[in-house]
Amino acid sequence: MTKRLTCDVVVVGAGMVGAACAWYAVRAGLDVRLVDRGPVSGGTTGAGEGNLLVSDKEPGPELELALLSARLWAELAREHGAAIEYEPKGGLVVASTAPALDALRDFAAGQRDAGVTAVPVDGGRLAELEPRLAPGMAGGVHYPQDAQVMPALAAAHLARASGAALHPGQAVTGVLRTADGTVYGVRTDRGEIHAPAVVNAAGTWGGDLAALAGVRLPVLPRRGFVLVTEPLPRMVRHKVYAADYVADVASDSAALRSSPVVEGTAAGPVLIGATRERVGFDRSLSLDAVRALAAGAVGLFPFLERVRALRTYAGFRPYLPDHLPAIGPDPRAPGLFHACGHEGAGIGLAPGTGRLIAQALTGKAPELDLTPFRPERFDTDGGDAR
Amino acid sequence: MNPLKSARARPGETCTVSFDGRPLPALPGQTVAAALWAAGVTAWRSTRGTGEPRGVFCGIGVCFDCLVTVNGRPNQRACLVPVRPGDVIRTQEGTGHGDD
Numbered sequence: 001m002t003k004r005l006t007c008d009v010v011v012v013g014a015g016m017v018g019a020a021c022a023w024y025a026v027r028a029g030l031d032v033r034l035v036d037r038g039p040v041s042g043g044t045t046g047a048g049e050g051n052l053l054v055s056d057k058e059p060g061p062e063l064e065l066a067l068l069s070a071r072l073w074a075e076l077a078r079e080h081g082a083a084i085e086y087e088p089k090g091g092l093v094v095a096s097t098a099p100a101l102d103a104l105r106d107f108a109a110g111q112r113d114a115g116v117t118a119v120p121v122d123g124g125r126l127a128e129l130e131p132r133l134a135p136g137m138a139g140g141v142h143y144p145q146d147a148q149v150m151p152a153l154a155a156a157h158l159a160r161a162s163g164a165a166l167h168p169g170q171a172v173t174g175v176l177r178t179a180d181g182t183v184y185g186v187r188t189d190r191g192e193i194h195a196p197a198v199v200n201a202a203g204t205w206g207g208d209l210a211a212l213a214g215v216r217l218p219v220l221p222r223r224g225f226v227l228v229t230e231p232l233p234r235m236v237r238h239k240v241y242a243a244d245y246v247a248d249v250a251s252d253s254a255a256l257r258s259s260p261v262v263e264g265t266a267a268g269p270v271l272i273g274a275t276r277e278r279v280g281f282d283r284s285l286s287l288d289a290v291r292a293l294a295a296g297a298v299g300l301f302p303f304l305e306r307v308r309a310l311r312t313y314a315g316f317r318p319y320l321p322d323h324l325p326a327i328g329p330d331p332r333a334p335g336l337f338h339a340c341g342h343e344g345a346g347i348g349l350a351p352g353t354g355r356l357i358a359q360a361l362t363g364k365a366p367e368l369d370l371t372p373f374r375p376e377r378f379d380t381d382g383g384d385a386r
Numbered sequence: 387m388n389p390l391k392s393a394r395a396r397p398g399e400t401c402t403v404s405f406d407g408r409p410l411p412a413l414p415g416q417t418v419a420a421a422l423w424a425a426g427v428t429a430w431r432s433t434r435g436t437g438e439p440r441g442v443f444c445g446i447g448v449c450f451d452c453l454v455t456v457n458g459r460p461n462q463r464a465c466l467v468p469v470r471p472g473d474v475i476r477t478q479e480g481t482g483h484g485d486d
Contacts, residue, residue, distance in 0.1 A: 230481070230482075231481040233481055233483050268481055308461055310461070311450075
């Protein structure tokens with residue numbers, strides 16, 4: 001006998017984005033069930049660094065979502081800040097040469113017009129912000145809005161505190177649709193869950209869930225390694241990275257890109273991440289990738305040369321061909337909503353995504369224009385990466 | 387039961403290392419953790435948060451619980467690092483980098 005459950009919304013995927021969708025949907029008065037084939041934070045969320053960055057985003061829809069999310073993270077942190085290791089530490093982007101600095105300052109000027117706080121820092125004053133930074137840098141830009149959480153903890157605390165019913169270890173095997181195509185729930189390996197709305201927060205596997213509903217969403221994995229050092233006293237104060245990182249994030253290259261972001265954590269280890277490589281779902285360790293990370297980090301912080309790296313981990317960042325997430329209702333399958341494809345920015349963009357999904361679920365006007373995030377946009381515009 | 391006897395092991399000559407200033411015997415090929423255990427020492431680190439004692443947990447290099455300071459270098463896995471004659475082994479407080 002199959003057990004049938006009924007609720008208002010089934011959120012598929014108990015990572016950071018799914019937890020945020022559940023949180024805001026419950027706060028909008030909806031009865032929510034959060035389903036995941038594995039544990040909470042078992043996918044890309046548990047393999048991330050917890051970057052909440054506005055600094056690496058050019059003006060446009062992703063930056064607007066990042067700014068909305070930054071405000072919402074600060075709100076969430078008032079209640080959960082210590083438990084999720086929220087640190088509003090700010091980011092520092094540095095340029096080693098004068099031309100790189102010019103490019104960085106131009107980029108920052110555009111961001112300022114879009115509402116980002118971006119403060120130019122002369123080369124001679126970088127040491128005031130980061131005493132252990134390599135000397136001789138041309139200069140940088142300080143981004144006080146950048147922050148950090150411990151992503152696995154953040155998803156777990158938010159999922160638990162959301163008030164949604166949690167169904168970990170329950171795999172969705174089908175999306176239920178009526179004869180006219182309307183979604184009315186999901187089939188799982190432990191029975192059906194009926195609901196008039198299903199949210200696809202399956203991250204890197206969001207394309208598979210879309211396929212179960214009969215629609216196409218070309219989410220692809222991009223592998224990222226993070227290097228973890230031995231625990232240290234606080235040596236690195238901000239999220240520090242070289243100006244090249246922004247170009248790497250936006251790159252369409254399949255080859256290894258490795259400009260590192262270096263950051264201390266509340267627990268002590270310094271995280272050095274992350275590489276970006278298109279190699280499918282290959283989990284094997286790439287010594288080249290990890291070496292490149294280490295070398296880049298030592299270039300920024302020479303003291304790291306004498307610090308032991310304890311381990312490395314890798315995850316698969318879910319990206320769509322235009323590097324924007326899919327957020328909002330899917331007109332091809334009424335009742336299906338997407339909240340996936342955030343690439344390496346899903347932790348940072350989660351609260352804004354959850355808020356927008358909750359607004360869409362309750363028929364409210366979305367706080368941001370959802371047009372750039374339309375899930376069906378790849379059907380017509382030739383943005384097919386396959 | 388003496389494990390050396392049951393394995394019919396014939397280890398080389400005992401050497402001496404020090405743990406927090408006192409001399410301990412160690413056998414060639416032993417890990418730091420094995421030498422400490424053989425001498426009855428089961429804790430050689432205090433945690434960063436609340437200062438709880440720690441020693442071997444997994445014993446196979448995975449969990450990083452058995453970190454110890456050897457010859458001035460902190461965060462060595464006692465279960466993997468082989469002892470060398472004269473090693474100076476110290477209890478590691480917190481990160482081992484003199485913070486608190």
